Amino acid sequence: MTATFKVGDQAKLTKSFTAEDVNHFAALSEDFNPIHIDSVAAAASIFGGQVVHGMLVASLISGLLGAHLPGSGTIYLGQDLAFKAPIYIGDEVTAIVEVIEIREDKPIAKLRTYCLNQKGKLVLDGIATVKYA
Amino acid sequence: MTATFKVGDQAKLTKSFTAEDVNHFAALSEDFNPIHIDSVAAAASIFGGQVVHGMLVASLISGLLGAHLPGSGTIYLGQDLAFKAPIYIGDEVTAIVEVIEIREDKPIAKLRTYCLNQKGKLVLDGIATVKYA
Numbered sequence: 606m607t608a609t610f611k612v613g614d615q616a617k618l619t620k621s622f623t624a625e626d627v628n629h630f631a632a633l634s635e636d637f638n639p640i641h642i643d644s645v646a647a648a649a650s651i652f653g654g655q656v657v658h659g660m661l662v663a664s665l666i667s668g669l670l671g672a673h674l675p676g677s678g679t680i681y682l683g684q685d686l687a688f689k690a691p692i693y694i695g696d697e698v699t700a701i702v703e704v705i706e707i708r709e710d711k712p713i714a715k716l717r718t719y720c721l722n723q724k725g726k727l728v729l730d731g732i733a734t735v736k737y738a
Numbered sequence: 739m740t741a742t743f744k745v746g747d748q749a750k751l752t753k754s755f756t757a758e759d760v761n762h763f764a765a766l767s768e769d770f771n772p773i774h775i776d777s778v779a780a781a782a783s784i785f786g787g788q789v790v791h792g793m794l795v796a797s798l799i800s801g802l803l804g805a806h807l808p809g810s811g812t813i814y815l816g817q818d819l820a821f822k823a824p825i826y827i828g829d830e831v832t833a834i835v836e837v838i839e840i841r842e843d844k845p846i847a848k849l850r851t852y853c854l855n856q857k858g859k860l861v862l863d864g865i866a867t868v869k870y871a
Contacts, residue, residue, distance in 0.1 A: 626766055665767060684817075
């Protein structure tokens with residue numbers, strides 16, 4: 606089995622989340638924490654504004670892996686995530702996946718997975734392990 | 739700072755995801771992999787049916803942490819995830835979080851975070867690190 610990608614290959618995706626997106630995700634995840642869905646409470650919190658759920662930001666990584674790199678047929682085996690800084694509603698998040706290891710014995714690869722905000726600040730960092738088709 | 743919870747405390751939540759939930763999550767995450775959203779292609783795949791996005795299943799953990807244990811004010815610092823088995827549309831997923839470590843020096847705790855299907859099979863396993871209020 607030979608991978609059609611190599612160490613160093615990258616894919617990226619930029620997206621902003623709206624208040625409606627966050628409300629949808631709150632219903633899906635049952636996480637109705639006021640810092641996510643209540644603009645008044647969020648403004649009064651240490652964050653100073655409505656924060657996008659970390660797991661929603663992380664879902665962009667899942668999307669990149671399944672749709673772009675490795676792409677269709679990818680099976681998600683694991684994901685380590687470190688949430689470094691908040692993403693606010695309306696922020697422009699760029700999610701990046703970069704191949705860091707391709708196993709010789711099995712169709713399994715590791716990718717560094719991270720997200721930056723529109724100022725280039727690292728907001729999420731981690732490692733994904735995937736089986737590729 | 740004293741935690742209002744102790745090692746061994748648990749919270750759990752059971753939920754089924756519909757095809758509509760999966761379609762919503764596909765749009766949020768930009769992951770339109772056919773195994774998630776195309777019933778015909780999914781039936782013909784090695785999974786034999788439409789699989790819920792792993793990160794959507796994992797979002798139940800986020801919900802438990804933010805809403806139940808530790809609860810309101812929780813800040814998500816990190817999450818390690820191992821995807822063990824598929825969850826299909828209509829499956830009953832039970833997400834469980836259990837406190838495994840409370841730091842003495844800072845308001846930081848670790849919880850084992852895992853999900854079972856309706857047959858009691860482990861489908862997702864991991865560790866969350868949180869700062870609690």
